[in-house]
Amino acid sequence: MNVTRQEDGKFELRMEEEEWRSLCHLLSQYPLTSADHHSLNSKKNPDPGLKESDQWLRDSVSKHQTDREVQIKQWIQSIEPVDNDEGHLYPVLFDAERADWLIEILNDLRVGSWMSLNCPAPETLSDKSPDSEEWPRIWIMEVSGMYQSILLQALS
Amino acid sequence: MRFNAEPTVMPTVDPTTDQKTQEDVDPGYLVICWDDPVNLMDYVTHVFQKVFGWERSKADKHMLEVHESGKSMLVRESMEMAEHYVHQLHRYNLHATMERSE
Numbered sequence: 001m002n003v004t005r006q007e008d009g010k011f012e013l014r015m016e017e018e019e020w021r022s023l024c025h026l027l028s029q030y031p032l033t034s035a036d037h038h039s040l041n042s043k044k045n046p047d048p049g050l051k052e053s054d055q056w057l058r059d060s061v062s063k064h065q066t067d068r069e070v071q072i073k074q075w076i077q078s079i080e081p082v083d084n085d086e087g088h089l090y091p092v093l094f095d096a097e098r099a100d101w102l103i104e105i106l107n108d109l110r111v112g113s114w115m116s117l118n119c120p121a122p123e124t125l126s127d128k129s130p131d132s133e134e135w136p137r138i139w140i141m142e143v144s145g146m147y148q149s150i151l152l153q154a155l156s
Numbered sequence: 157m158r159f160n161a162e163p164t165v166m167p168t169v170d171p172t173t174d175q176k177t178q179e180d181v182d183p184g185y186l187v188i189c190w191d192d193p194v195n196l197m198d199y200v201t202h203v204f205q206k207v208f209g210w211e212r213s214k215a216d217k218h219m220l221e222v223h224e225s226g227k228s229m230l231v232r233e234s235m236e237m238a239e240h241y242v243h244q245l246h247r248y249n250l251h252a253t254m255e256r257s258e
Contacts, residue, residue, distance in 0.1 A: 033249060040242040042188075042253045050254070053239055057246060064247050100206060104248055107199060111249045114194040121193050145196060152198045156212075 003154045011099065011154045013092040017081070020090035026143055027072050030105055032112020035062035068105060099151045106151075110144040113137040185238035187230045190251040191222050203248040204230070207241060232257060 004012050015023065035058045041050045081088040094102065114120070116137050120128070130138055189200075197219055204215035208231065221228035230252075231241060238254040245252035 038246045040239065040246070040252070040254050042255050045255060047255060057239075057243055060243055061246055100202075103199065103202065107195065107249050111194055119194070141194075148196055148199055152196070152202055155202070156198070 003150060005154070006093075010093055010095050013094065013150070013154075015090040015092060017088045017090065020079070020081075020088075020092075022143070023147070024076050026109060026140060026147075027076065027105065029109055029140060030069060030072055031065040031108050032140070033108050033115065034112075035059075035065065037115075065108075068108075071101070072105065096155060099155055103148050103151050106144040106148045110141050110148065113140040113144070117141070183232050183234055184257055185235050185254050186232055186257045187238050187241045187245075188253050188255065189218070189222050189228050189230055189245060190253070191226045192251055195250060197223060200250065203245065203250055207244045207248070 002014055004014070006012060038057050038061050039054050040057050041047055041054055079090055079092055081090050083089075114122075117134060125138060125141075128134070128138075189204075200219040200222060201212065201215045204210055204218055205212065208215075210218075218228045218230060231238075233241065235254075242252045242254050
């Protein structure tokens with residue numbers, strides 16, 4: 001997998017079939033964070049006047065996630081493979097706006113999987129002996145972070 | 157059959173419905189971003205640039221403050237705008253809150 005910048009300013013992420021399938025599998029897990037944990041109120045000094053705003057925020061995040069789910073399905077269907085000597089390649093073209101969209105979705109997956117692991121310090125993950133339930137969550141967290149880094153690096 | 161050019165019932169404007177309260181416009185709310193161990197540092201910088209339209213250097217400065225001090229006060233705004241910014245930050249899954257400034 002490599003990212004190249006094109007003359008029109010867009011980026012191309014060229015993926016092997018297995019890489020593309022793995023990205024699709026990852027994105028199909030969205031969303032992993034729950035809208036219920038969002039709060040704009042400070043835990044230490046809660047402002048009673050913001051209670052209604054909290055519910056508004058949760059509704060807004062929930063609606064945003066529903067919209068994103070639809071967009072993800074449409075985006076995956078829009079990517080057409082091209083053939084080369086070694087098989088199918090998936091050239092994923094994106095501009096800065098699309099990259100931002102993907103980075104935000106990947107972050108939901110990273111944060112959501114981290115929360116489902118009870119919010120461990122990332123440096124302690126390597127000391128862990130994960131069980132069969134934890135392995136897929138750690139995979140999602142790490143692979144989402146890897147894709148985020150690739151996209152953020154391309155943007156900068 | 158009557159043909160009226162003007163409607164028989166005219167809409168009335170309630171002068172109280174479209175007025176913002178003093179609280180809505182006072183820049184008396186702070187937007188604060190809190191540290192967490194999972195969001196990538198480059199990601200936090202990226203989000204600050206997107207949400208506030210900041211230059212990379214300013215976004216980096218606030219990201220480092222979050223990382224090193226546990227939180228950063230990002231902007232002081234009206235209640236309406238502070239809510240708007242907190243909503244944006246939450247959509248990106250950053251832990252942001254708003255509180256009345258002293």
